[in-house]
Amino acid sequence: MKSSNALTACVDIFISPSKAFNGLKDARGWSWLAFTLIAAALVISTYVFYSHADTQFILEEQIAAASVDATIGEQKMIRQSMEQSIDNQVWFAIGGGIFGLIIINALLAGYYLLVSKQDPDAEYGYGAWYGFGFWAMMPMVISSLGIIALVFTATTNELSVRLFSYASINQLLLGLELGHPFYTMMESLNIFSIWGIALAAIGLKCWTNFSLNKAILFAALPSVVIYVIWTIIALL
Amino acid sequence: MKKAIIIILAIAAFVTLIVSKQITGSKDAPEVNIALVEQGSIADSIMASGNLVFNTQVQLRSEVTGRVDKVFVEEGQSVQQGDILMRLDTTAFESEVTRNQAVLRASEIEIKHSKTRLVNIERQLKRQKELYDVGLAGQEVYENLQNARDLAKIDIEARVEAYNQAKASLSIAEDRLSKSVFRAPMSGLLASVNIKEGETVIAGTTNIIGSDLMLVADPSAILAELRVDETDIAGIKLNQHADIYAAAYPNQPFTGKVINIGTSAKNQTGSQGLSFRVKVLLDKTDRQLYAGMSCRAEIATSIAVDGLKLPIEAVQKEDDKYFVWRLNDDNTVTKAYVEVGISSDIEQAITKGLEKGQRIVIGPARPVSKLNENDLVKVKQPTAKDTQ
Numbered sequence: 001m002k003s004s005n006a007l008t009a010c011v012d013i014f015i016s017p018s019k020a021f022n023g024l025k026d027a028r029g030w031s032w033l034a035f036t037l038i039a040a041a042l043v044i045s046t047y048v049f050y051s052h053a054d055t056q057f058i059l060e061e062q063i064a065a066a067s068v069d070a071t072i073g074e075q076k077m078i079r080q081s082m083e084q085s086i087d088n089q090v091w092f093a094i095g096g097g098i099f100g101l102i103i104i105n106a107l108l109a110g111y112y113l114l115v116s117k118q119d120p121d122a123e124y125g126y127g128a129w130y131g132f133g134f135w136a137m138m139p140m141v142i143s144s145l146g147i148i149a150l151v152f153t154a155t156t157n158e159l160s161v162r163l164f165s166y167a168s169i170n171q172l173l174l175g176l177e178l179g180h181p182f183y184t185m186m187e188s189l190n191i192f193s194i195w196g197i198a199l200a201a202i203g204l205k206c207w208t209n210f211s212l213n214k215a216i217l218f219a220a221l222p223s224v225v226i227y228v229i230w231t232i233i234a235l236l
Numbered sequence: 237m238k239k240a241i242i243i244i245l246a247i248a249a250f251v252t253l254i255v256s257k258q259i260t261g262s263k264d265a266p267e268v269n270i271a272l273v274e275q276g277s278i279a280d281s282i283m284a285s286g287n288l289v290f291n292t293q294v295q296l297r298s299e300v301t302g303r304v305d306k307v308f309v310e311e312g313q314s315v316q317q318g319d320i321l322m323r324l325d326t327t328a329f330e331s332e333v334t335r336n337q338a339v340l341r342a343s344e345i346e347i348k349h350s351k352t353r354l355v356n357i358e359r360q361l362k363r364q365k366e367l368y369d370v371g372l373a374g375q376e377v378y379e380n381l382q383n384a385r386d387l388a389k390i391d392i393e394a395r396v397e398a399y400n401q402a403k404a405s406l407s408i409a410e411d412r413l414s415k416s417v418f419r420a421p422m423s424g425l426l427a428s429v430n431i432k433e434g435e436t437v438i439a440g441t442t443n444i445i446g447s448d449l450m451l452v453a454d455p456s457a458i459l460a461e462l463r464v465d466e467t468d469i470a471g472i473k474l475n476q477h478a479d480i481y482a483a484a485y486p487n488q489p490f491t492g493k494v495i496n497i498g499t500s501a502k503n504q505t506g507s508q509g510l511s512f513r514v515k516v517l518l519d520k521t522d523r524q525l526y527a528g529m530s531c532r533a534e535i536a537t538s539i540a541v542d543g544l545k546l547p548i549e550a551v552q553k554e555d556d557k558y559f560v561w562r563l564n565d566d567n568t569v570t571k572a573y574v575e576v577g578i579s580s581d582i583e584q585a586i587t588k589g590l591e592k593g594q595r596i597v598i599g600p601a602r603p604v605s606k607l608n609e610n611d612l613v614k615v616k617q618p619t620a621k622d623t624q
Contacts, residue, residue: 015243142250149254166257 006030010037013138017199021206024135031131038137041144042097045151050090052151053159059086061160065178105133108222112204115218119208132207136200136219139192143167167191181234185227197223266603267616270563271550273594277541278585280578282471284462284514285532288482288525291457291517294421297446298437300324300412309450311429315420321450322431324416333413336406343399350395354388361385420452427451427527458518458525460492462533463511466501471537473497478516478535482525490525492516494535540578544586550598551576551584560590561597561607568610569597 001016003009003023009030012020024030063079085092109130116122116129124132150163162171170176170186177183201219204210210218302324309321361381367373428451431437440446460480464472472494479489498513516533518525550560551574558576561569577585590596597604597613607613 015239146250146254150257153254153258163257167253171257172253 002026006033009135010034010138013135013199014142017202018206020135021132021203024131025207028128028131031134034131034134034138038101038134038140039098041141042101043094045144045147046093046097047090048148048151049159049163050093052154052157054157055086055089057158058089058161059083101137105130105137108133108136111222112200115204115221116208118214118218119210122208124207132203136196136203138199139195143190143192162187165190182231185230185234189227193223265567265612265614266606267614268561268597268603268607269599269616270595271547271598273544273546273586273590273592273596275542275592276545277539278543278545278578278580278583279536280471280538280540280580281534281536282464282468283532283534283581284464284468284511285530286460286462286514288518288527288529288531289459289461290427290453290455290527291459292422292424293427293451293453293527295448296321296418296421296450296452297440298324298415298418298449299439299446300329300415301437301439302328302416303436304431304433307429307431307433309426309429311426313426315423315426315452317420317423319420321418321420321426323418324437326413326416329409329413329416332409333406336402336409340399340402340406343395343402347392347395347399350388350392354385354392357381357385357388418449422452422454424452424454427453427455453527458527459495460516460518460531460533462514462516462531462535463502463504464514464535466510466512469497469501469512469514472512472514472535473537476535476537478533480516480518480531480533482529482531484525484529485523488523489534490518490521490523492518538578540585543577544590544592545583546586546590546596547598548579548582548584549601550596551586552604561604562590563595563597563613563615567615568612569607571609 001019001022002025003012003019005023006027006029009020009023010033012023013034059079059082062082063075109126109132112129112132113124113126116124146166147164150166151159165171165187168187168190170183170189172191174182174186176186197220201212201216204219205212205215208215305323305325307322309315309319315321361378364373364378364381368375368378429449431447431449437447437449438444460478474494474497476494478492478494480492481487481489493516494514495517496513496515501510501512504511514535516535546560551558552560557573559571559573562572563569572589574589575587577587579585597607603613
């Protein structure tokens with residue numbers, strides 16, 4: 001079974017991902033839609049957040065976060081530099097987000113290409129894996145919709161940038177405070193990235209002859225490596 | 237079917253997540269500080285900084301170059317007008333006078349000599365004329381003598397001028413001799429003595445300013461020389477009252493009056509701004525002040541007598557209009573547009589829009605900036621008058 005067109009694939013990727021990946025095998029052009037959706041969701045959610053949030057509040061919050069160990073002179077310098085850039089922060093966030101998306105997916109595509117060599121039957125080029133990567137990131141669209149919903153239903157404009165990681169393991173389960181060694185790591189690990197790993201595993205299984213376990217291993221490996229290194233650094 | 241249930245559960249979980257994360261603002265009424273509209277006078281003032289100087293002071297410099305032979309005074313000593321302060325080595329100046337006196341005497345002698353010669357020629361001329369008249373002498377001899385007499389007269393005139401010249405030179409030498417002795421130009425205090433025996437003083441010329449020797453000052457009157465920024469200068473008038481805070485007495489101001497306002501702006505060292513020099517004469521005081529001390533001043537430029545006033549932070553601006561947040565009896569706030577008068581650094585006069593005794597929100601700035609009409613607020617620190 002496979003999706004019949006790009007639009008149905010966009011729905012299938014969430015409810016029956018294998019259909020979407022099977023369809024994608026023959027229609028690489030669909031990936032443009034996935035990229036467009038992810039990028040649009042990112043741009044819109046970021047813009048909505050910054051246009052609703054009180055920039056002064058964000059500024060204060062960021063200064064407080066950046067100047068935990070700073071002297072008064074350093075705090076002053078941090079404040080000056082941040083005040084200059086606060087108005088352009090939305091554009092940095094959007095530009096950085098899209099740029100990061102493209103770069104990270106490029107690395108992942110290389111990684112997928114490499115692991116696919118384990119299967120002699122898999123004959124997908126770099127471009128195919130690049131498109132594959134975007135489909136595995138589709139949960140980001142749901143994540144962005146959540147951000148937009150949170151911003152629009154908020155009753156105050158004192159929005160914290162922590163809102164972007166509303167589905168993180170830290171905010172859902174752990175509740176670590178800023179300054180804790182694992183705080184940043186747990187804020188970055190969220191259910192949508194786990195969902196993305198699951199999608200990648202399903203996708204790998206559809207596109208190659210890997211067993212389910214092997215597919216899960218290869219899909220999770222980049223994140224596992226990163227988080228293990230991060231944990232070691234955090235513990236040092 | 238099973239899949240549909242999972243999907244529905246996932247959507248429900250997502251919605252629950254969003255709802256549970258719902259961001260709510262603080263519902264509590266913001267805490268604000270208030271102040272009462274009061275009646276009183278406001279003095280608008282201009283701040284300036286500067287230095288203290290003596291009202292009358294004379295800087296002694298040398299007109300002649302020479303080595304210091306003797307200094308008779310010390311710094312801080314009181315002197316009377318005419319007292320000898322110091323003396324240069326006078327040997328060279330005295331020799332110069334002696335030489336000029338000799339030149340003058342030589343000139344006198346030469347005049348005498350010329351006059352004697354003239355008398356002699358005139359006598360010869362008279363004799364020759366008598367001989368010539370009777371035909372015993374030649375015309376040529378007679379005319380030569382006439383000529384010699386005229387030359388002798390001219391020679392005397394030249395000698396007289398040389399004498400005058402020598403006399404003038406003597407005066408100059410005597411003047412230089414007298415200038416090698418320094419006397420106090422006025423009675424007062426020696427605020428500084430910058431010269432020691434054995435040092436050489438240099439006379440001032442067009443391009444070189446002469447050596448600073450001493451500063452004689454009248455300590456009874458002290459001025460504050462202030463640098464007033466060009467943007468403030470329009471408000472400064474003669475006789476305005478000023479409070480002067482010297483660094484040595486930071487909390488006890490000296491009082492004074494503006495006695496002089498500079499007419500041209502000067503570049504302030506260390507900044508790009510232009511400033512005017514304003515002099516404030518300090519009233520008599522028992523406290524010791526020294527010239528050169530730094531000071532800052534508050535010059536009262538205008539005074540609003542007996543009007544309504546508020547702390548300046550209470551007044552906010554919306555486009556071209558000013559307003560304040562008035563606290564109602566039920567602790568809600570109402571925006572009240574006001575007209576403002578003069579302001580000082582801390583107070584603002586209100587000419588229209590408020591009445592005495594009304595309670596006005598003055599801060600903190602952040603919650604105040606978010607207030608809306610009829611918002612409920614909590615009063616943080618009731619003023620003493622509020623609790624009475």
